[in-house]
Amino acid sequence: xxxxxxxLVVFVVMMGFLFTGLxxxxxxxxxxxxxxxxxxxxxxxxxxxxxxxxxxxxxGQVWLLNVWASWCVACQLEHPVLVDxxxxxxxxxxxxxxxxxRDLALGWLxxxxxxxxxxxxxxxxxxxxxxxxxxxxxxxxIDRQGVIRHKHTGPxxxxxxxxxxxxxxxxxxxxA
Amino acid sequence: MNxxxxxxxxxxxCCCVGAAFTHAQAPVNPATPTAADPVLEAQVMKIxxxxxxLVCQNETIAASxxxxxxxxxxxxxxxxxxxxxxxQILDFMKQRYGDFxxxxxxxxxxxxxxxxxxxxxxxxxxxxxVQSIRRRDPQAxxxxxxxxxxxxxxRLLDExxxxx
Numbered sequence: 001x002x003x004x005x006x007x008l009v010v011f012v013v014m015m016g017f018l019f020t021g022l023x024x025x026x027x028x029x030x031x032x033x034x035x036x037x038x039x040x041x042x043x044x045x046x047x048x049x050x051x052x053x054x055x056x057x058x059x060g061q062v063w064l065l066n067v068w069a070s071w072c073v074a075c076q077l078e079h080p081v082l083v084d085x086x087x088x089x090x091x092x093x094x095x096x097x098x099x100x101x102r103d104l105a106l107g108w109l110x111x112x113x114x115x116x117x118x119x120x121x122x123x124x125x126x127x128x129x130x131x132x133x134x135x136x137x138x139x140x141x142i143d144r145q146g147v148i149r150h151k152h153t154g155p156x157x158x159x160x161x162x163x164x165x166x167x168x169x170x171x172x173x174x175x176a
Numbered sequence: 177m178n179x180x181x182x183x184x185x186x187x188x189x190c191c192c193v194g195a196a197f198t199h200a201q202a203p204v205n206p207a208t209p210t211a212a213d214p215v216l217e218a219q220v221m222k223i224x225x226x227x228x229x230l231v232c233q234n235e236t237i238a239a240s241x242x243x244x245x246x247x248x249x250x251x252x253x254x255x256x257x258x259x260x261x262x263x264q265i266l267d268f269m270k271q272r273y274g275d276f277x278x279x280x281x282x283x284x285x286x287x288x289x290x291x292x293x294x295x296x297x298x299x300x301x302x303x304x305x306v307q308s309i310r311r312r313d314p315q316a317x318x319x320x321x322x323x324x325x326x327x328x329x330x331r332l333l334d335e336x337x338x339x340x
Contacts, residue, residue, distance in 0.1 A: 029230055032274040099243070125247055132272040134230035134244055 031132050031151040038065075038146045039130035046097055046105055046119035053094075053118055055146050062172045063092040065140040066116070066156075067128060069100045070108035072136040078155035079112045085161060086115030091169050095119035098128045098136055141165070143172045220253050223262050227269055228279045236279050 033039070042054045066082060068075040086093050095116035097105045102121060109119070122128050131140065132151075141150040150168055152160060221238045227248065229240035237245045237252075248269070255265050269277045281287045321329070 027233065029276050030274060032271065129247065129251065130272060132274070134273065 028153055029134060031148075033132055033140075033148050034151060036148060038140075038142055038148055039127070041120070041127045041130065043120040043122060043127060046095070046102060046109075046121050049102070049121065053120055055142075058092070058094065058142070059146050060144055061092055062144060062169055063094055063142050065094050065096055065131070065142060067096045067098050067131070067133050067136055067138045067140075069098050069136050070104040071100065074155045075137045076112065078137055078157070079115075081156050081158055081161060082115040083113045085156075085165075090166060092117050096122050096128065096131075096133075098122050098133060099125045141168055141172070216253065216256060219256055220249060223252050223256070223265055224249055226262075226266060226279050228277050230273060230277065 038055045040055065042052050044050070044052050068079075082093060085091065093116050095118070097119050100121075100123065102123075105119070105121075109116075120127070125133070131138075135153060137155055139152045139156055140148050141152075143149050149172060150164070152164075156165075224238035224245075225236050227237040229235045229237050229242055229245045229248075231242035231244050232240050235245075237248050251268075252265055255268065260268075266278065275282060275284075275287075281290060283291055
């Protein structure tokens with residue numbers, strides 16, 4: 001009986017590794033910026049390029065930075081979720097228009113809706129680089145003190161909003 | 177021939193070409209300026225070889241044609257021109273993208289299993305093999321012949337008459 005025990009144990013351990021591995025996303029790169037202050041930036045807004053926005057102006061509220069572009073197909077998937085989220089008033093949304101053209105970006109927002117209080121024009125992607133953006137869309141959750149608390153890569157889904165985002169926002173707005 | 181050609185084009189257009197290249201290909205984006213200075217370019221590629229392209233994650237930034245790789249090579253170029261050192265530039269990337277951006281994983285508490293795991297498994301397998309060889313009984317002999325078989329063997333040997 002003992003002869004069969006060891007291969008069985010090895011098999012069960014390997015199955016443990018297999019099933020854990022199957023549930024992980026190998027392409028996801030965790031961000032080193034979580035729990036660090038938001039990188040400094042000073043970018044023109046999309047709607048009014050003569051005006052610019054810096055993180056200091058957003059202190060005192062919980063906000064989301066949503067990285068998007070008119071050339072990004074997956075952004076169209078998440079956009080209705082963001083529009084609903086903005087309409088609910090649960091959180092302020094700031095867009096980061098990444099490596100895009102102003103006319104195309106404005107056209108895209110006109111067509112799909114604009115959930116953003118303001119959108120930053122990051123035409124050369126430098127600010128995106130400071131945030132560690134490696135794909136579009138990505139969404140960052142930033143607290144009242146300007147510290148990044150969460151990064152979500154890929155489109156924002158209703159499940160993500162319901163299970164992760166709203167509880168996190170509630171926690172950040174009313175720290176226990 | 178047509179299908180093969182189409183497949184070739186499709187593969188070429190897809191994301192990143194294989195990591196068999198040791199030199200970077202010219203950037204696909206014509207707007208990116210290449211430094212006129214070949215010494216600087218060589219330094220850029222040396223550092224780019226130490227960084228992972230996060231889009232095609234098994235390639236270096238030197239080899240990848242992804243737009244992010246092009247942007248990061250430009251970033252390296254600018255920082256080198258400003259006089260930053262290789263370790264400063266690698267730190268810059270690590271701060272923004274984490275340890276995964278380094279093509280060679282650093283040896284830390286969290287990566288010890290990655291680095292030593294294969295050797296540990298090899299050692300375990302080797303010791304299990306040694307144990308199983310040792311456990312084989314060296315005293316075991318074949319079962320002794322019965323009397324009838326001894327007589328039969330003797331008769332056969334006599335008939336052969338000692339001839340080989």
